[in-house]
Amino acid sequence: MPVTEVTTDAENLIMTVVADLAASVDRVWNAYTDPEQLNRFWGPPGWPATFTAWDHTVGGRAQYTMNGPRGEKSSGSWEFLAIDAPTGFEVLDSFVDDEGRPLEGFPAMRMTFAFEPTAEGTRMITKSHFDSLEALEQVVAMGAIEGTKMAMAQLDAVLQDLRDFAQGKGTVVELLDDTHVRITRLVEGPRELVWRAYNDEELMRQWMLGPDGWEMTECVIATAPGETHRTSWAPTGDTEGEAFGFEGEVLLVDAPRRAVSTERMIGTDGPETLNDLNLYEEDGATLITLLIEYPDKETRDMILATGMAEGMESSYARLEREVLADPVR
Structure with a gap:
């Protein structure tokens, strides 16, 4: 499993995910910027994601839906705030309805993705920044830590030839x-x-x-x-x-x-x-x-x-x- 650490910082309102991946920075970048590859690991097992829109430009948006085993749905969107290929990008991640409108009562978060070369491959550091402690606690209570670990465990299969x-x-x-x-x-x-x-x-x-x-x-x-x-x-x-x-x-x-x-x-x-x-x-x-x-x-x-x-x-x-x-x- 590539995730080595998931931590929450209540003082600075940040959740950090660290993962060590046996692949080059370029290969990891490709996995995170190709919606077909993201479909294979962004949602946790049992809730696979499908990206239905993808405009990978600053100011552009991506939209995805995670589909549960009993027909449940949970949708989100990314607004790309910054792109620095192949070392990282930044998005505003929001819970949305089927038309892409933000859902009331669900927090948005600013997410930064950084890809750093290591002797074994790539270290990925993802930081989610929240506006309040309540928003951070709400996302954690929804299973974000467990879901992230299980989703990331699928990434090894994506980065390698099948x-x-x-x-x-x-x-x-x-x-x-x-x-x-x-x-x-x-x-x-x-x-x-x-x-x-x-x-x-x-x-x-x-x-x-x-x-x-x-x-x-x-x-x-x-x-x-x-x-x-x-x-x-x-x-x-x-x-x-x-x-x-x-x-x-x-x-x-x-x-x-x-x-x-x-x-x-x-x-x-x-x-x-x-x-x-x-x-x-x-x-x-x-x-x-x-x-x-x-x-x-x-x-x-x-x-x-x-x-x-x-x-x-x-x-x-x-x-x-x-x-x-x-x-x-």
């Missing part, structure tokens, strides 16, 4: 906090086909099987918010184990990039998880990111202990081998 960052690592499980787990897997294949593999019954039955010795006995795919999905598996031959399945409701679909749904084991009252699937393609490879929200730490640990990650790795390997490797699809 294959250099993820190829050969297999299925990676990260514990973000007591209730959130991020699972990533790079697969060789285009995003459109990976999306189809998640949304086409014939394709799903070919790869989403977990370890060898299991078959999918039921596959009801949901492709729109409000629809319900249902998937079941059973052992075959001499494989030990009991049949099981999951069901839930689709909450959000942004094809072919993102789908959010609830999930619970069939025949039980829960616990229910929130599964946030994101697909990002670069140079013919797709990074699959699944953010899972559990109701509590005990449920998180119980489910991870079932061997879920190992089963997912078997499925992803099968996805590459039996679906993505077929050029006619």
Whole structure:
């Protein structure tokens, strides 16, 4: 995680974020001044940002919206006050409505971004200046410190070539906090086909099987918010184990990039998880990111202990081998 320090100074009304990044100043500058790259890390996991306007000139404005997993939205704007490429820039950051008008009751802050070369790459120092102690405390209470750390943890993947960052690592499980787990897997294949593999019954039955010795006995795919999905598996031959399945409701679909749904084991009252699937393609490879929200730490640990990650790795390997490797699809 690149963030090394987040501090608040109540006397001078400043929140400071320090991050050490394994990339050159020019590369970091590019990440912060290209809206397509900012989309990948400005919002924390579960709240990805989309920059909808971008005028990177002094006096120009940028606007973005962070989209929550249940359809929630939080929008902001930057007014560029100063630009000194490639070592820094300054903006007035405001909470805004869909039309870009400042929201009443929410503070604006002046933010400075500074990029300094180090022996290992770049040190980024971001300072947010507030007009009052109440404004600083309000932003902190809204989760700014935790959200910033989680958002910045996504930056390493942006600064590196995607294959250099993820190829050969297999299925990676990260514990973000007591209730959130991020699972990533790079697969060789285009995003459109990976999306189809998640949304086409014939394709799903070919790869989403977990370890060898299991078959999918039921596959009801949901492709729109409000629809319900249902998937079941059973052992075959001499494989030990009991049949099981999951069901839930689709909450959000942004094809072919993102789908959010609830999930619970069939025949039980829960616990229910929130599964946030994101697909990002670069140079013919797709990074699959699944953010899972559990109701509590005990449920998180119980489910991870079932061997879920190992089963997912078997499925992803099968996805590459039996679906993505077929050029006619």
